[in-house]
Amino acid sequence: MDRYVCDVCGYVYDHEKGDPVSGVAPSTPFEELPDDWVCPECGAPKDSFSKVG
Amino acid sequence: MGVYREIGPNVFSVGVIDWDRRLFDELIPLPDGTSYNAYVVCGSEKTALIDAADPPFGEALLDNLDALGIDRLDYLVANHAEQDHSGSIPVVLERFPQAEVVCTPRCRELLEEHLKIPGEKFSTVEDRSTLDLGGETLEFFYTPWVHWPETMVTYLREEKILFSCDFFGSHYAASDLFADRRIIYEPAKRYYAEIMMPFRKIIQKNLEIVDSLDLSMIAPSHGPIHSDPTFIVDAYRDWASDEVKNEVVIPFVSMHGSTRLMVDHLVDGLIVRGIGVKRFDIAASDVGKMAEALVDAATLVLATCTVLAGPHPNAAHLAFLANALRPKTRFASVIGSYGWGGKTVKVIQDAIPLLKVELIEPVLAKGLPTEEDYLALDRLADEILKKHQQLGIA
Numbered sequence: 001m002d003r004y005v006c007d008v009c010g011y012v013y014d015h016e017k018g019d020p021v022s023g024v025a026p027s028t029p030f031e032e033l034p035d036d037w038v039c040p041e042c043g044a045p046k047d048s049f050s051k052v053g
Numbered sequence: 054m055g056v057y058r059e060i061g062p063n064v065f066s067v068g069v070i071d072w073d074r075r076l077f078d079e080l081i082p083l084p085d086g087t088s089y090n091a092y093v094v095c096g097s098e099k100t101a102l103i104d105a106a107d108p109p110f111g112e113a114l115l116d117n118l119d120a121l122g123i124d125r126l127d128y129l130v131a132n133h134a135e136q137d138h139s140g141s142i143p144v145v146l147e148r149f150p151q152a153e154v155v156c157t158p159r160c161r162e163l164l165e166e167h168l169k170i171p172g173e174k175f176s177t178v179e180d181r182s183t184l185d186l187g188g189e190t191l192e193f194f195y196t197p198w199v200h201w202p203e204t205m206v207t208y209l210r211e212e213k214i215l216f217s218c219d220f221f222g223s224h225y226a227a228s229d230l231f232a233d234r235r236i237i238y239e240p241a242k243r244y245y246a247e248i249m250m251p252f253r254k255i256i257q258k259n260l261e262i263v264d265s266l267d268l269s270m271i272a273p274s275h276g277p278i279h280s281d282p283t284f285i286v287d288a289y290r291d292w293a294s295d296e297v298k299n300e301v302v303i304p305f306v307s308m309h310g311s312t313r314l315m316v317d318h319l320v321d322g323l324i325v326r327g328i329g330v331k332r333f334d335i336a337a338s339d340v341g342k343m344a345e346a347l348v349d350a351a352t353l354v355l356a357t358c359t360v361l362a363g364p365h366p367n368a369a370h371l372a373f374l375a376n377a378l379r380p381k382t383r384f385a386s387v388i389g390s391y392g393w394g395g396k397t398v399k400v401i402q403d404a405i406p407l408l409k410v411e412l413i414e415p416v417l418a419k420g421l422p423t424e425e426d427y428l429a430l431d432r433l434a435d436e437i438l439k440k441h442q443q444l445g446i447a
Contacts, residue, residue, distance in 0.1 A: 007407060021159075021202075036258045043198035044379075045254035048407060 004030045004049040009042035013049065055113070055120030057093075058230050060270070060278065061212040063189055065093045067102070067117040068274075069110040072226045081247050081341050085240060086226030089114075089137055090274045092216055093121060094209055096186025101128040101155070102145065103207055103216045104138045104274050111141030115148055125149070128176075128184065130191065131156040132218035133204045134163035138274050143168055155184065157195060160203035178205075196220060196259040198252040206263075213269035219248060220259065221285050223276030231270075232277035234284050239345070240276060241285060245292050246344035251379045256293040260286065297351040297383055299446040300329035301437060304343055305356035306336060306365040311390035312358045315422050315430060319354065319388065322434035328447060335367045343371065347380035351446060352437055353410070355401055359391035363400045372404040384440050385410040386433060390418045413437065 004013045013033075018024040021040040024033060030049070037046050058066045068090035074083050089106035091114060100123065106114045118126075126149035131139050134156070142164070146152060153176040156164065161175045178184070180195040190210040197204060199220040207216040223232075223240035249256060268282040279285045301323055307313035316332065323330050331346040347353065353375065357368035364372070368389075375382075385408065387398050398415045413436050418426040441447035 036254060038198060038252070038255045040202070043200075043202065043252045043255060044407075047409065048379075 002030065003052045005052050006039040006042060006044055007048045007050055008044040009039060011039050011041040055116030055118070057117050057121040060092070060230065060272065061214060063095045064209065064212055064214060065095075065121055066230060066272075066278070067091050067093050067114065067121060069106050069113045069117065070226045070228070071107065071110065077224065077247075081344075082339050083224045084339070085224060087224040087275050088226055090272065090276075092272060093118070093123060094186060094189050094191065096189040098185075098187030099127040100125060101130055101184070101186055101191060102126055102152075103130045104132055104218060105129070105141040105145055107137040108140035111144035114141055115144065118148075126152040128153055128155045130207055130216075131160055131164060132207055132216065132274070133201060134160045134167060135201060135219075136167065138218065139164055139168060142170060146170070146174060155193075157193075157203050157205050160205070163201070163203055180205075183210075194262050196262060198255045199259055200248050200252060208266055213267050215263065215266060215268055215271045215282070217271050218274045220273065221271050221279060221289065222273035225276040227277055230278055231280045232285075234281060237277060237279075237285075238288060241288065242292065242348060243341045243345040244275070245289065246348045246378065246380075247341055250292075250344070250348060251377065253293045253379070253381060256289065260290055260293065292348050295381065296349070297381055297444065297446065298329065298349045299327070299441050300331060300346075300350040301352040301354055302331045302333070302343070302346045302350045302382075303354045303356055304333045304335045304338070304368070304371045306334070306358060306367045307356070308358045308360075308365070311418060311421050312356050312388070315388050315390065315416070315418060315426065316356045318422070318427050319356075319430045319434060322431055323437065326434055326438045326447075328434075328438060328441065335371055340374065344374070344378055347375060347378065347382060350380075350382060351441055351444065352384040352386070352413075353382045353408075354386045354388060354433075357387070357389040357397060357401075359389065359395045359397050362395035364389070364397045369400065369404060372401050376405045376407050379407050382408055382410055383444065384413055384437065386413040386437075387415040388417070388430065388433070390420065390422065392420065411440070413440070
């Protein structure tokens, strides 16, 4: 599974854990996060994330 | 001597005005001072204080509570953990030791870390939970990232008042309790630019929460109260939207005049093409005004002379700031001059990775600009016009 890193703060989205802070269930792929999802660490929008393989 | 003002039945403004403050975050000038607003809601059973004040104003806040005759405080609602609102919570708790601090779980963490408030003082609230004061009901809505992760807003159901903390605020010291919309638009926009703009996307979502409420007024924690909530909510909707305006922001720095000549030429060229221009001599301009200009301009052209093979440090500072504020700017370019070489464009480009901009061909002149350089600036103006036309804004 691809990893996605926040360009602003370096937070790595781990799809296995999801994002409990925003109510994103475990096993949610990055692509399926809602468009208005933001980085739980710094509030950056989804388009501030880069795929790192 | 303390002061308080009634803003509704059982609702009082007890905040303090900081007339003299001229700098915030050691960065942003405050031409009009600011205020740290706090509010008291008195139910038949319980009394709540909503937000507090910057630490130097803790005693002034207590004086205001005394003037109102508050001798018992049951709850201290902390919408936001930043010190300019929370910093005097410890002195309020010292005076009213039985008061519980009401906040989100994340706010509790931050208040424990920043202010060393003991854990037993807190009562955390769920999103959309309520607190009955006796005939007055507070309802809490999580609104993260306006402008920290823990922020919430508090809605007083019976009076339809939204206590929004920094959301919808403005740095504006005034004796008038209520905002004059002719005056407050600019301070509020400037405040949005400095504080809220990086979180534009989530603000769009938070505005939906605000839209779902029946509002008589919005009472923020800085600046006057909005008795016309639609005015400020619509303004936020516009600023946070994806729409950009037919405008170019040109911050510049010029040591010996060559870059200034190029800026003047480009400014005229854009004006004759019907494009709005906001031009700032960086060293002599207010950072807040430049941030405000970036709220809705389609294009940023950074103009700089060259210092030791790179951009002038003032231009680099502006690029760094723009990158941090993440405006919705769509296009960017660099113009300027150099004496013998350098990699100005690359340094600036590398400084703005978070701006989702398309870079338009830069124009750099060696020394005093030539006819050829002016023609290149005309082509840049043509290109900006074309890009704006493609967006349907020119």
